[in-house]
Amino acid sequence: MKPLLRVLTACLMALLSEQYCAHAIEASKPNIIYLLVDDMGYADCGFNGGKDIRTPNIDKLAKAGTVLKSFYVQPLCSPTRAALLSGRFPTRTGVYNVVTPGATWGLPLDERTLPQALGEVGYTTAICGKWHLGEFRPEYRPTQRGFQYQYGHMMGNLDYNTHIRDGKLDWYRDDKPLQEEGYTTTLIGKDASRVIRAQPKDKPLFLYVPFNGIHSPYQVPSSYSEPYKDLPKLRGTVAGMLSAVDEAIGQIVAALDEKGMRNNTLILFSSDNGGARPGQGTMNTPLRGGKGGIYEGGMRVAAFATWPGKIAAGATVDEPLHIVDWYPTLLKLTGASPQQKLPVDGKDIWPVLTKKAKSPHTALLLHGTNTNVKALRMGDWKLLLPASGKMELYNLATDISEKRNLADSQPERVKEMRAQLDALTKDAKPLGGPLPGTDKD
Incomplete structure (x- = not known):
């Protein structure tokens, strides 16, 4: 019996050791929290030049990490979310514009999403806030796209207090309608905090917090607006x-x-697009334009990354980066499999954040809200093909406000960049849905 007992004991110890190692590996992975603010201007927060709005908590986080001065997203809500969760540009997904309520499309179901990839390596995955990537069938909703927990709303432009959009309730938990009272921003913050407090210590967490604030309708309890009455x-x-x-x-x-x-938490922060109604509601200074456009004010947003001891505090990065880059960066950081059937447009930007490396992008696609409106950044130069069809060229190093169109004086550079832009968009998918008529979403 003793030899048998020794064998059984050895097997048990090996099993326990294997389980311990698995738990240790999971526990060593960083928690990841993405804080996405809706329609925020480039210069609304203090850390990025804002003067008239107090954002002490955001500014403290930014100071503890590295500010990304040339961080790009898509010019509207849904396309940015699709780019973040897939690591792919609209030319691949067809999500160039807003997925409206009841629209019979969304982020294509063949996309391997970021939460799916992280879930494969032991992450708890949760979304608290705005989805906006399709809800007309169950398989398009968050809990079918890799999130183990969902709380918040499917669409944009809902009433902050009643949670009604176009006469219908737009508030859910685990993709099921939820009747609940409260200001949405406050509710999202509380639920995200609850998720953190409930998280087992031996499992890593991916928490995506896409606030609907500061998107229209412009509603806020008076206690918040009173300090700004002037x-x-x-x-x-x-x-x-x-x-x-x-x-x-x-x-x-x-x-x-x-x-x-x-x-052991990596915190990422950005707006989902440039500020809406710049100069009136938001501030994009010194950038030109705002939400919906391909000038810098529509796509270049306030952003930072914070992780104590891993990412330098009080630093800035001026290299051009894009929200698609977080997908491959986070997969590599967490040990998630990079193998998938669809090509990824994002690049690993961890060396840029931690070793002062140059941007991995020699040419960065900055796509607009339809297949004919697009731009390209190469180094300090930016080529735009706006709706008018007349190309524009700017040197962002000397003209961040895009005031001096140099296209006529730089024909060879225009030709080179146009060829690169055409190459990057030659196989572009068609529009996934109808163009939005306004900035309502």
Whole structure:
């Protein structure tokens, strides 16, 4: 019996050791939190030049990490979300514009999403906030796209207090309708904090927090807007809305600290597109244009990355980066499999963040809201093909506000960049859905 007992004991110890190692590997993976603010201007937050809105929690996080001064997204809500979760440009997914309520399309089902990839390596995956990538059939909704937990809304432009959009309730938990009272920004912050507090210590967490603040309709409890009563009415309301987002982010960070998770958490922050109604509601200074456009003000957003001891504090990166880059970067960082059937447009930007490396993009596609509106950045130069069809060329190093069109004086550069732009978009997918008529979403 003794030899048999020794064998059984050895087997048990090996099994326990294997389970321990698996738990240890999972626990060593970083927690990842993506904080996405809706329609925020480039210069709305203090860390990026804002002067009239107090954002102490956001600014503190930015100071603790590295600010990304040339970080690009898509010019509208849904395309940016699709780019983040797939690592692919609209030319691949067909998500150039907004997925409206009841639209019979969304992020294509053959896309391997970021939460799916992270779930494969042991992550708890949760979304608290705005989905906006399709809901007309169950398989397009968050819990079918890799998120193990969902809370918030499927669409944009819902009432902040009643959670109604176009006469219908747009508030869910685990993709099922949820009747609940409260200001959406506050509710999202509280639920995200609850997710953190409930997270097992031996499992890594991917928490995606896409706020609907500061998107229209412009609504905020008076306690937030009162400090800004001397600002013009719309600007004061937007300021209050951003203050509410800042407070919610402070609560999320506090939950991380209480749980002892902060030192092993990578926090990413950005807007989903340029500010809406720039100069009135938001501030994109010194950038030209705003939401929906391919000038810098529509696609270049305030952003940072923070991870104590891993990413330098108080630093800035001026290299051009894109939200598609987080997909391959996070897969490599977490040990998730990079193998998939669809090509990824994003590049690993970890060396840029941690070793002062150059951008991995020699040419960065900056696509607009339909197949005919697009731009390309190569180094400091940016070529635009706007709706007019007349090409524009700017040197962003000397003209960040895109005031001096150099296309006529730089014909060879235009020719070279146009050829590169055409090569990157020659196999572009058609539009996934109808063009939006306004910035309602």
